[in-house]
Amino acid sequence: MADTFDAVLIGAGHNTLAAALHLAAKGWRVGVFEQAATAGGAVKTGEYTLPGFRHDWAAMNLSLFAGSPFFKAYGPELSRHGCDFVPVDRPFSSSFPDGSWAGVSTVGTETQEAFRALSPADAQTFQELTSRFGDEAPHLFGLLGSEMKIRALAYFMFKTLRAKGLAGTLDMGRFLISTPRAWLGETFQHPHIRALLGAWGMHLDFAPDVAGGAMFPYLEGMAGQAFGMVIGKGGADTIIRALTAAIAARGGSVQTGTPVARILRDGTRATGIELADGRKITANKAVIAGTSPKGLRKLTGDTAPAFDRAMDSYRHAPGTLMIHLAMDALPDWRAGNQLKRFAYVHIAPSLDQMARTYQQATAGLLPDEPILVVGQPTAFDPSRAPEGKHVLWVQVRMAPGTIAGDAKGEISAQDWTQAAEPFAERALDILETHAPGTRAKILDRRIVTPLELEADNPNLVGGDQVCGSHHLSQHFLFRPARGHADGSTPLANLHLTGAAVWPGGGTGAGPGFLLARKLAGN
Secondary structure, rough: OOEEEEEEEEEEOOHHHHHHHHHHHHOOOOOEEOOOOOOOOOOOOOOOOOOOOEEEEEOOOHHHHHOHHHHHHHHHHHHHOOOEEEEEEEOOOOOOOOOEEEEOOOOOOOHHHHHHOOOOHHHHHHHHHHHHHHHHHHHHHHHHHOOHHHHHHHHHHHHHHHHHHHHHHHHHHHHOOOHHHHHHHOOOOOOHHHHHHHHHHHHHOOOOOOOOOHHHHHHHHHHHHOOOOEEEOOOOOHHHHHHHHHHHHOOOOEOOOOEEEHHHHHOOOOEEEOOOOOEEEEEEEEEEEEOOOHHHHHHHOOOOOHHHHHHHHOOOOOOOEEEEEEOOOOEEEEEEOHHHOEEEEEOOOOHHHHHHHHHHOOOEEOOOEEEEEEEEEEHOHHHHHOOOOEEEEEEEEEEEOOOEEEEOOOOOOOOOOHHHHHHHHHHHHHHHEEEEEOHHHHHEEEEOOOHHHHOOOOOOOOHOOOOOOOOOHHHHHOOOOOOOOOOEEEEEEEEOOOOOOOOOOOOOOOOOOOOOHHHHOO
């Protein structure tokens, strides 16, 4: 007899696991089926270099998860199952080619001092923004946490108009559609301060001149100043291990190494799944696919013409190349040893450089000067490496999934098997310029190409770690398509979740939790 569950979930990323836990807590029998050998999707940790060195495969920053409505509801339960965080009081910084730096810190007046060294006027502006953040945050977080339905948006607009008035609401609307460059240029004077904050837009596919991206530099700057950052104790997989344990404790099942071949249907209703080994799993109430839109189409075949076209034309962001480094010591930053105390050091010198890099990657070119996000987790969590040693987590942004050429004219290879090493060397050359002697401290390294990221997790199409562009035409009511921002599909009982569904990428588990609450009725 086929296995039977109330809800069958495809993929064991943090969104599907969050949905599974909430449904299990509401009395549903849940079964999660993951094609990879390890649960977690982009949120995994492993010894990818030397024994004892634990590296986060893709995601490192867990602030969104720790501050999410989902964790507010299930935090105590997850903590009992081993979920543990490390607070970070110096979340992010940037190193600049002229030997200067800037950073955001929750320690005393460090942020003000760093900003003042570059621009007293910008230090004052940042202080004024942070003082008003408590008034602005409820509106922005209210929007990001709202269901993308006309009725919910109308209620949000009503509350915003009542609180901010017409002029304030219009100003907020203008801000929401602004480019990072427009807002940063209007707000700050020094190009380094603009670059420090603008680098956050690149995490979500918002190059400096992309409309709708101003919110992310603002929110990351304000949240970093107000709350710092959170990383996982021992690795980002602390949340995955706790989620799977909590699901099992509530009678659910999480099976890894079990790829799904197709979604079963009875006419226009999804009834379950068929695994690659031929087993059929029945879903009494829901099939939840934690897949990319194109991945969903592979499992369903044709459904409804408009929906199928939207899934087929869903756009992905440029990819990422990961470099995992086992280190004898942290880098000696040319801008000063204070940078050793930050979780992230961005090497993204200017808005113009970010715009050029993004344009090159979207054209399929290996950027001549890729953006680096250098994570230093062992500065806060020494348990991730042997005593006295460290790991570096280096995201190389942007990197095309399919290589059409090299913007610098040096790398002739157009497949990642040959291009990975020279492109990684280009990134390490940049790191070496900002932190001389870093190469000599490397004990071992593991390069993960965009295509390896996709092979490990098919949702990361072309190495796109946020499972789809967040540009305005594919966000809010249109993520992943108009009428389906709640994860609904043309097939009854079939739902899509994950970063491709509103509210999008990140570790906040919003798509999974919103869907599970809708299905369970609360």
